[in-house]
Amino acid sequence: MYKWKRLARTAVVAASAAVLVTGLSTSAQAASGTFAYNRADTGFRQVMENPADDECIMMPGGGGVVDNFTDTVATLYRDEACTVPQGTLAPNSGGAYGGATVPHSVFFG
Template identity: 70%
Template sequence: MYRHKRLARLSLVAGSAVMLVTGVSTSAQAATGTFTYNRADTGFLRTMLNPPDEECIVMPGGGGVVNNITDTVATVFRDEGCSVPQDTLYPGNSGAYGGADVPHSVYFGQL
């Protein structure tokens, strides 16, 4: 009986080790390229290099002129929580926004 418990524990430890090695090796995907925007509040240029996919990214100050020079579709949102979509920028596209209609967050990837 003791031998079976020991074998079960050994199998569990070996399986966990395999999962740790193979499970951790996967990396998050990122859009390749740059995403730039001029802050609507200051006009300063902000640049994101290879931004992560499938994450809501806040754009401090809001985006006046936005350039998607990545290989991924970027959706800009009016709020900071990516819940009120404003515009979809395909790779290579730009957008200009002003007043109360500036985007405050961006999401890379398909929604």
């Protein structure tokens, strides 16, 4: 009887460890934190929570004031397809853009 309890306890510990490892690997696919920008066309604030890594994300209206409060470098692009680089924002930094040079997309990773 004791042998079965010990085997069950070992299985629970192993399963918990597997869930922990899997949980950590899936959470690494997103920048942790908030990315926000004031739309250049309307001034309204747009906020993204934990934006996806390795994916081009459009910024409708373009970014006038951009704040990267994530733990990942954000690369800004002048176009919506992430093909014309604008610059980068380090984690926990921001920038202001105007005229024809406002960013229209962002890439984390």
